[in-house]
Each structure stands twice: as structure tokens, then as C-alpha cells.
Amino acid sequence: MKPLMAYEQEGHHHHPKVQFPLDSDSYKIVDEIGIGVSAIVYKAECIPLNSTTVAIKSIDLDQFKVDFDNIRRETKIMTLFSHPNILNAHCSFTVGRRLWVVMPFMSGGSLQSIISSSFPDGLSEQCIAIVLKETLNALSYLHNQGHLHRDIKAGNILMDSNGSVKLADFGVSASVYESSSGYGSGSSTSSSPMMLMDMTGTPYWMAPEVIHSHTGYSFKADIWSFGITALELAHGRPPLSHLPPSKSLIMKITKRFRFSDYEDSINKGKSKKFSKAFKDMVASCLDQDPSKRPSTDKLLRHPFFKSSKGSDFLVKHVLHGLPSVEERFRVSKILRKNDVDDDDEDDVEGESGSELVKQRRISGWNFNEDGFELDPVFPTESRDDSVVKQVRFGGETIILEKGTSESSLNLNSPEAESSLVSSTTTPPCEEQQTENTFNAETMVGGLMALKKSLDDQRQKVSELINLFGGEVMNKEDQMVQLIEKLRMELETERQKNFELEMELEFLKFQISGASNTDEND
């Protein structure tokens, strides 16, 4: 422990002793700014406190184990952790079956939503340095308190109107990871159904030792994710998010995200704009050997962060002209709706819009237990959770889906809707009915989904028949089960393949990084 740290932070410890009311009547909901399976995030006003703007995360407690150990732990962290770069909770209280966590409203939203709405090619290096340094301050504080964040990514880094940066969602979602027996303890020993969640996470940010974890992992896993987040901020998405390549999606993705640039920069070594210091900093975080990655305190002393500018710079270069969180969420909602009505509008929608539309459609299939394509290609990371779920748990039951999606919910950020995505019960047939353009690819996709949906319904009908004592469909059931089993095996294989590809890609990146550095010198 570094005893000096405490005193440097001393200044921030005066708790603003404003008491936020503990009843829902004192808050006026203004707008929805995020949605997940087990939680909704609102922008709200606290009426007795001069209508101060707050964010309220309303969590469905029925989806958690009854001792609420994880929620308790995390609300406590949000109360007791005090750092200018960590999002605190004003208070939390139950409202019927839900828990309301009242937090400061971060009007800029998450870096992920900022990037996907306005900086598809990533932020400038100067902006990245500021954001990362602030994040690192928070991470350093957490680590010195003996706490791991375990889900560092742009989606969990929030920005306020004054350019201040706060790390969030070490809250409930992290706790869900914890409840799921942790990455470190292996997956086979899970006794509770919720345990299966240990397989979820956000793989593109996940350190190798977390993914393979037989030996366990620690603080250095956060450092890895921090490095991936740096790349995400630089490129507009985390690396490898295109793997494995699916032709149709890649086509769509490249159109709006200019994947090719990124690919080139990685694979052919023509890294266009990044400084040596930046590349060096990221490379040190992305060392395969956790013990070789620097600690937070060490990273803070890295030259990359030496001359980083103040938050004003972010206001000027990032926040200026940015649509509000509410607007971004509203747009995404409208797009979601359009998606159901008008599935094939993809190509005429705006950039981020059509991307969302695409997500919706695919994710709709996802929820339909077996009616989806197993394809971890999504243009933005907000979808990764559902993707991973698919990869690993295709064919699992609804409750599992819910549980897992829960873990991807983000405070304050429109990205939270991604969780909704995976749970939307949009029947694929609906899309099919409203199909109005003849895009063969979409058509086939829709028909496939419809077929899967029919299979699904058939299975449910046969279950019902069984329930009422009929045994007509037993043979069918057996077949379904067999298919299910084979599917699971396939998932496992695909997952293995995915992980190997990820490793391979990482190695390539390292090699090209090394050669870049050489060339540039």
C-alpha cells in the first residue's frame, strides 16, 4: 500500500452531506436513458432538492439471489468509495420489488455511446490520454482498496458535462460476475443456476488469464482490459470484434466503421497516427503474462500521461455538439421500433442508427432460443454480452438469458439497451411479415428465423402435451433434445475456436506492434 495516496485523496473526502430522500415520490422521472432486462436507468429530478437532476437505476430484485449479497456489496461500494473519478450513489432504497439506486446524472453518457454516436473512428490521442488518465486514477484507488473492477471498457466510463470522467458499474453488474462464482474458479463446480453466468463477460476486453483461467487472476486482469479500452477509444471499437468473419455482416460493418483501416493498421503495420508512447503504454498492458503488466501506479507515471490536458479539452473536443444522452437513447429506441416494423431499412439509415437496427434484428433471433445465428460479429461492443451468451449458451433457457444479460447493464448509459436487445421477445415472424423490400439475404435470414421459431413453438406445444399427460410427441422431444445437445457441443467448439483466433490475432497484433515501433524509430 502506498500510504501517501490517502493524503493526496484527502481533499475529496468531504462527503457532500446532502440527504437524498428515500421514497420514490420525491423523484420525478424525466426520461428513460437506458434499459436492461433487470434494470431501467432513468433521468430524473429530485423534487425536494431543487429538482436536482439525477440518474436512477431501477433494478428488478426478483432476478437476484435472495440474500442480495452482491447487490449489498456493490451499493456499499458506491457509498463508501470516495474518489472524484468513481461514480457514487446518492442513496438506494427499495420500491416494491425493485431497488432504486440514485446517482449523479452524467450528462455525457458513456464513452462507448459517445464514440458510437459521434466518433466511429475513435477519439484523438490527446482526448484518449485524458480519459484514460482519469480512469486510471479511479482504478488505482480501487486496487489500493483491494478491489477489482473486472469490467473496464468504454461503456463503463462516463463523462459529465464539464468533461469530468468517472468509472461506473463496478456496481451491480460486477457483483453479478462475482455471484457467478468468479472467472477464477472454473465453471464446472457451479451449484446454483446463476452460476452459469461465470461464462459471461465481455470477452473482447477480457484478459487471457480470465478467459482460460484455471489458475485465477487478479488486478492485472483490469490492466489488460484497460489496454483493450485504450484501443477501443482509439479505433472506435475493441480489437477482434470482427471475429470470426461473417461475410454479410462484415460487408455492413465495413461500410460504416471502416474496418479496413483498423485491419490494415494492425495487420500491415501502417499504424497511422499514434505516438510511440501510446503504443508502448498499450503494449505493456497487453502483455500475455499478467506479472509483466504494470500496476496502476506505475502506469500513471508512464510518459503517455505526462502532458495530458485538462477536462476543458474534452468539453471542447468531445462534448461540443454531441447529442444528449436522452436523445441518443431516444433515437436508438425509435430505431428499435422501426426495426420491428421495417426490418430492411438498414441501408438507408444513419450510421449508428442502422447499426442499431441490425443489432436489434439479430438479437431478436438470439432470444428465440434456437432461432439465431451463432456469430460473434457485432459492430459495437455493447452487443458482446449477448454474443458471448449465444456462443456459449445457445439453447439455454430464458431465465439464464435474463441473468446473463443483467450483467451487461451499464449505469447511465444508453448502451444498457443492449441487454434489452438480447431479451426482446420480438418474434422473428413479425419481422418477416413486415418485410417490404426484397433483399435476398435478409429474406433468407428472416425465413430461417421463422423456421426456428416454428420449431421452437413445436417444442413448446409438445411440452404442453406432455404436461397434460399426452405422450404423442415423445419421439419429437427426443430429437429436439439430441439437436440441443449437439448444438451445445457445437457452441463449445466454436467458443474454443474463437478463443484461439483471438489469441492468434493478439499475437499478430503484438508482432505488428513491435515491427511498427521499429519502423517508426
Place this chain on the structure above:
Amino acid sequence: MEAIFFFGERIGICISKPGGATSRAVAQRLRHPAAQPDSTPTSSTLYDKSSSTKMKGLFKSKPRTPVDIVRQTRDLLSFAARSSESRESKREEKMAELFKNLRELKSILYGNSESEPVSEACAQLTQEFFRENTLRLLITCLPKLNLEARKDATQVVANLQRQQVNSRLIASDYLEANLDLLDILIAGYENTDMALHYGAMLRECIRHQTVARYVLESQHMKKFFDYIQLPKFDIAADAAATFKELLTRHKSTVAEFLSKNYDWFFAEYNSKLLESSNYITRRQAIKLLGDILLDRSNAAVMTRYVSSKDNLRILMNLLRLFAAKQNKPPDIVSILVANKSKLLRLFADFKTNKEDEQFEADKAQVMREIAALELRDRP
């Protein structure tokens, strides 16, 4: 206190009393980084100053032993206890010194990013700590510390509960002689600022059976029924965790307590918790009740509980509430499914002396619903 969870669990390494399977897993996880210090020869040149030089510079002037630090902490605490007003000269300075000491104590007990805790140092520290009234001073002065120091103090106190000196938990001996300290800790739930700190300390203290017995048999036990329904969720949930710990950790003590205090305890439990207007409270209460009654050591209590028609009616209503709910909380479902046959047998065997149609109807419905539960209801 779970804010200390990671460090808290590391004690398993230093002393041979790991808290259970989970904490062992965490301990293993945490052992990992410390075992491999993070200085890398290739990248160290990038950093202007290595952390070890910083540490050296810090400690060069006064190489103090753990015993020194405890003594100085005690003196500073005594000072803090005496001087309530901030006017006194050097107060600020001394408080800063105190905070620094607390952090050093924590560092010795938990280790830091450079080193694992040394059991010899831990033992010395613990011995000196409980040799005099340091714990009392620390607990009473806690409100005077700042947030970081409170957290450090809480982690130190938590850790000390598990430290063995000559294979004895001397914290337990100390607390046994100073049981009134528990009164302060429990009353902490009524103080918003202190609740989470005192609550975390309390939960560590009731690991000692004698301490748990004291709390169970004290008048404070009644207050928990209110604490766990406090409006602030984090505090209420903390109190609920302590309540659960009290009623499940030390089996024989719990069984003794329940049989001695059966009447008032279950009257309160039924009326304040199981029939609470708060859904969350009801859900927690029924789970805990299950944990208590289904524990073998409480078999006698269980028999007595289920032989009351009122009790069963309350339970049936709750079961009906949960069993009939469309989106059953998964944990409830798994409990119901796991205990399906037991529950059905229990209800089938349960007969009233008099004819009671309503009761029989309720019973039949609950039995139907339980019987219909299947494993596929859960993920």
C-alpha cells in the same frame, strides 16, 4: 464488511483459518499477483521512479516495528478521544499521523502490492493491539476519523478477529472481557454514517461463538427486526446479513437461543418479517426461515414451528405467493423444487383436529402448486 472482501479474504494465507471454499478461491486468486511482483526489467526504464525507492524514502527516517506502530496508534487514539474540539493545536497534524498509522497497520495485516503479510509481524501486532484497550479506543473514536481512515480501521479490526497468537484467537478473549463494545457496534445501525463500518466490524466479531451468544441473548436482538427494514437499502441489507449470520453460524448456540426464546422470537419473526408489507423483507425472511428450520441442529424448533397452525398458514400464504408467481425468483424455485417431496410430505401429514375447510383448501392449493413445480422452471 465486504469493502474489504479481497484483502479480507487474504488472511486465509497468513493464518490457517480460511473462511470457506469461496474465500479460499479468492485467496488463491490474490496470491497470484503478489507472488509475482510487477516489476519487469524491460519496461521499468520507462518509469521515472520505481515504487520501491519511494517506499524506502518513506520509511528511512523511522523504521518502526509493528509494536511501535500499535503503541503510537494507541497514543494518538487517546489524544483523539480526549480532544473533541478541533481548536487544539497540532490536532490536525496528529489526526493525519493517526490515519497514516492505521494504513500501516492494514498494510502489515493484509500485505501490499509488493509483499505478502508476514505472520510473525501479524502476531506481534495482534498481541500488542489486544494487550491494552486499543480496540475500545478505535471503536469509540471511529466517528472522529475521516472516511478512508474509517475504512482502514474497519479492515484492521476485521482482520484481527482471525489472527491467532500461539494458536489462540486473542481477539475473542478480549471481546469476551469487553462485551459492551458490541453494544456500540450494534447501535451503529442507527447512525447512518457509522452503520456500514460498525456493521462490518460486528459481523467479524460474531465469528466468535461467545460474542454471538452475547448478541443473541441481548436486548439488541429485538432491534434487528427493525434494522433490516431501515429505508436505506445498504444499511438494511447490512443488518440483514448480520442477522442471518447470527442465526446460522454457530449451530448449537442458535439452537439453544431458539428453544429458549421461541415464543417472542417467532412471534416477531412472523408478524414483522413474514407478514411485512415489504416484499423484499418477506422474500428474505422466508429464505432465512428455511435455512434455520431445515438445519438439522434445529430439528426440535422445526417440529415445534410446523405444529402451529398459524405458522403453517403464514407459510402457505407465502408459498402460494411465490409458487403462483409467474416469474418466480430462481432461488425460490430451486428451494421449492429441492424440498418438494419434503414439503409435500409435511403438508400431507399435517392435519388439523377440527374440520377447517379454508385451511384444507389452502393446503390443497399450495400442494398442487408445489407438485407442479419442475426443474425446468429454473434455468
